[in-house]
Amino acid sequence: MSAKDRSKEGSMKAITANRLRDGEVVFLGDGGRWVESFAEAALFPRDEADGVLAAAKEKAERERFGVDIYAFEVVEQDGVPVPATMRERIRTAGPTVRTDLGKQAWGKQAWGNQAA
Amino acid sequence: MNHIAPGARAGIYHYDEIDRQFVAERVEQFRKQVDRRLSGELTEEEFKPVRLMNGLYLQLHAYMLRIAVPYGVMSAVQLRKLAEIGRRYDRGYGHFTTRQNLQYNWIKLEDTPAILHELAEVDMHALQTSGNCVRNVTTDPFVGAAKDEVVDGRVYAEILRQWTTMHPEFTYLPRKFKIAISGAESDRAAVRIHDVGLLARRNDKGEPGFSFYVGGGLGRSPFVGKLVREWVAQEDFVAYLEAILRVYNQYGRRDNIYKARIKILVHELGLETFTREVEEEFARLRGPKYRLDPEVVEAIRQHFAPPPFEELPDHSDALERARAADPAFANWLAVNVAEHKAPGYAIATISLKPAGGIPGDATCDQMDLVADLAERHSFGELRVTHVQNLVLAHVKKDELYDLWKRLDDAGLGSANAGLIGDIIACPGLDYCALANARSIPLAQAISARFADPVRQRTIGELGIKISGCINACGHHHVGAIGILGVDKKGTEYYQITVGGDPTLTTAIGDILGPAVTETEAVDAIEAIVDVYLANRRDGAERFVDTLARVGHAPFKERIYAAD
Ligand code: HEM
Numbered sequence: 156m157s158a159k160d161r162s163k164e165g166s167m168k169a170i171t172a173n174r175l176r177d178g179e180v181v182f183l184g185d186g187g188r189w190v191e192s193f194a195e196a197a198l199f200p201r202d203e204a205d206g207v208l209a210a211a212k213e214k215a216e217r218e219r220f221g222v223d224i225y226a227f228e229v230v231e232q233d234g235v236p237v238p239a240t241m242r243e244r245i246r247t248a249g250p251t252v253r254t255d256l257g258k259q260a261w262g263k264q265a266w267g268n269q270a271a
Numbered sequence: 272m273n274h275i276a277p278g279a280r281a282g283i284y285h286y287d288e289i290d291r292q293f294v295a296e297r298v299e300q301f302r303k304q305v306d307r308r309l310s311g312e313l314t315e316e317e318f319k320p321v322r323l324m325n326g327l328y329l330q331l332h333a334y335m336l337r338i339a340v341p342y343g344v345m346s347a348v349q350l351r352k353l354a355e356i357g358r359r360y361d362r363g364y365g366h367f368t369t370r371q372n373l374q375y376n377w378i379k380l381e382d383t384p385a386i387l388h389e390l391a392e393v394d395m396h397a398l399q400t401s402g403n404c405v406r407n408v409t410t411d412p413f414v415g416a417a418k419d420e421v422v423d424g425r426v427y428a429e430i431l432r433q434w435t436t437m438h439p440e441f442t443y444l445p446r447k448f449k450i451a452i453s454g455a456e457s458d459r460a461a462v463r464i465h466d467v468g469l470l471a472r473r474n475d476k477g478e479p480g481f482s483f484y485v486g487g488g489l490g491r492s493p494f495v496g497k498l499v500r501e502w503v504a505q506e507d508f509v510a511y512l513e514a515i516l517r518v519y520n521q522y523g524r525r526d527n528i529y530k531a532r533i534k535i536l537v538h539e540l541g542l543e544t545f546t547r548e549v550e551e552e553f554a555r556l557r558g559p560k561y562r563l564d565p566e567v568v569e570a571i572r573q574h575f576a577p578p579p580f581e582e583l584p585d586h587s588d589a590l591e592r593a594r595a596a597d598p599a600f601a602n603w604l605a606v607n608v609a610e611h612k613a614p615g616y617a618i619a620t621i622s623l624k625p626a627g628g629i630p631g632d633a634t635c636d637q638m639d640l641v642a643d644l645a646e647r648h649s650f651g652e653l654r655v656t657h658v659q660n661l662v663l664a665h666v667k668k669d670e671l672y673d674l675w676k677r678l679d680d681a682g683l684g685s686a687n688a689g690l691i692g693d694i695i696a697c698p699g700l701d702y703c704a705l706a707n708a709r710s711i712p713l714a715q716a717i718s719a720r721f722a723d724p725v726r727q728r729t730i731g732e733l734g735i736k737i738s739g740c741i742n743a744c745g746h747h748h749v750g751a752i753g754i755l756g757v758d759k760k761g762t763e764y765y766q767i768t769v770g771g772d773p774t775l776t777t778a779i780g781d782i783l784g785p786a787v788t789e790t791e792a793v794d795a796i797e798a799i800v801d802v803y804l805a806n807r808r809d810g811a812e813r814f815v816d817t818l819a820r821v822g823h824a825p826f827k828e829r830i831y832a833a834d
């Protein structure tokens with residue numbers, strides 16, 4: 156299920172990592188696939204997130220795909236799921252002081268430049 | 272390897288074959304380690320310390336690579352290489368840091384061995400920029416040029432580089448170890464906030480020696496370095512430092528990362544006990560093996576022989592004509608240009624702090640331009656300062672106007688060195704994985720608010736320093752006004768301190784009151800400045816002196832009055 160349909164169900168979590176080979180911020184998407192855009196991130200209810208995270212960590216290390224894997228909180232803002240913290244909003248978009256750089260420059264984040 | 276050595280220019284140490292081979296071997300070793308990580312032979316846990324030892328951190332958006340600029344001095348050739356790497360492997364810019372290094376923010380792990388290989392071609396590397404070793408030794412950015420210089424700090428910084436690189440005893444210290452050296456009357460290297468701060472002096476026979484300050488540092492527990500020995504003769508320079516490091520290695524805590532720096536050891540043992548331990552170790556060590564041979568010092572000094580200065584009159588008619596004709600240039604001269612020891616020459620600070628800009632960032636085009644200007648006007652060398660600016664140290668007074676025009680055209684002509692617009696800001700939450708709050712936007716808002724050069728000069732010397740977390744990379748503790756970013760339930764807040772001082776009269780600032788929001792912070796800074804201007808004596812008293820005289824009360828009243 157995509158970010159858009161799940162976040163309304165209350166407090167949700169998304170799972171993120173940095174891609175090993177280049178450091179790019181990635182999110183766990185549907186079907187255990189990693190995606191570069193938060194818009195395609197899968198959202199998990201709080202009580203499921205821990206289990207998914209453990210499995211994702213194990214798989215990412217085995218496949219040498221991602222490092223620094225963790226779950227973060229997602230809230231709904233104007234009907235759109237957004238990361239709850241400034242830190243995750245910045246990871247999702249790019250530096251607020253260089254809007255020409257990062258995912259925001261490639262249109263890869265769902266919710267406009269809200270970290271700015 | 273195909274070396275493009277920096278050339279026989281003044282001020283740059285020439286690596287010999289041993290240095291080059293060592294760096295080349297390290298690059299090849301790291302290449303294999305990266306391959307083994309990417310192929311899964313090494314786990315992240317195994318690889319991370321290796322990565323850090325090569326200056327590669329994982330930040331919010333990508334990897335960050337920290338390049339060492341030994342004692343902050345480099346050649347035009349090296350800067351051009353940094354620009355080239357920034358274009359090819361990063362996003363067209365780099366960040367000059369308070370450690371006088373350069374950081375790239377968008378590096379790929381898989382590119383890193385190639386980058387390090389290219390750096391090695393110009394005798395550069397990322398060694399000793401991370402990990403619990405003796406880090407890149409820093410010194411006065413005006414070294415070899417300043418009128419008030421007594422001893423050339425580069426010579427001893429280079430001795431330390433050679434002595435500490437791969438020193439088996441010092442690659443696994445309890446924690447990182449930072450050394451700064453100043454050999455001039457004014458301290459432009461912030462020596463007393465380093466693990467070891469060295470003041471080079473001369474005795475009445477003209478022989479060089481050192482005062483040792485130990486246990487300074489910022490971060491979670493800020494301390495001002497304490498004087499452990501007033502005079503250490505040149506021949507005992509290495510022995511005394513080795514004694515300090517041995518005592519640290521023996522007693523420094525390894526159980527708690529927050530208590531592992533030498534500042535905590537000095538604090539917990541007390542200055543007297545610590546000094547006694549060091550002196551005992553020193554007495555044991557002193558002997559032929561550790562005596563610094565004057566011939567070795569002389570050989571290294573040769574590398575830093577003065578450039579071929581022309582004999583010039585100190586007065587320059589061309590300069591005076593330009594000063595009279597162009598007020599903006601006159602302002603830059605008054606603020607960014609310092610006295611040189613050679614007649615007819617001057618030291619120019621290139622501000623990386625345009626109003627509203629990102630402190631310390633330079634585009635690759637700007638780097639190329641500065642490299643050209645260094646070649647044209649400063650014997651092909653330049654320096655990085657601990658306030659995130661660049662310096663051309665040997666410019667003919669006759670040529671200052673040409674230099675400034677070229678800089679100004681490229682957005683590098685700001686006249687704010689040492690003024691309120693010359694803000695230090697760490698990368699903060701825009702880049703840094705450890706941050707609690709953003710630093711850069713606040714720096715941008717403040718420098719924009721105080722953009723007017725006349726207003727800046729009226730305010731005078733006033734350093735604002737901003738860190739995005741308690742690690743204090745932005746030196747906020749020693750800012751005349753310091754700002755620390757904190758996180759309060761997901762919102763960025765800023766705690767303001769006043770009265771910090773990074774010079775020899777080092778002081779840690781005091782917290783003024785409760786933390787404020789970003790918008791409030793800019794107004795609060797302006798309020799502090801207004802209160803200072805209203806209270807200062809003779810229109811010239813420095814901010815820190817007014818503050819010491821009138822205390823916090825009038826400042827607090829103004830900022831927190833509405834609460
Ligand atoms: C962006 C990645 C960075 C990370 C992860 C990082 C991490 C840290 C940490 C953990 C400390 C505290 C260490 C301790 O007290 O033991 C520290 C201190 C420091 N960092 Fe950074 N830093 C970063 C960037 C920078 C930058 C860009 C600068 C320069 C602008 C800088 C300059 C310093 C300085 C001067 C200190 C010294 C405080 C002291 O000596 O006690 N760092 N850094």
Ligand code: SF4
Nearest residue numbers: 697703706739740744
């Ligand atoms: S002070 Fe904190 S936020 Fe700023 S660069 Fe250092 S670790 Fe990062």
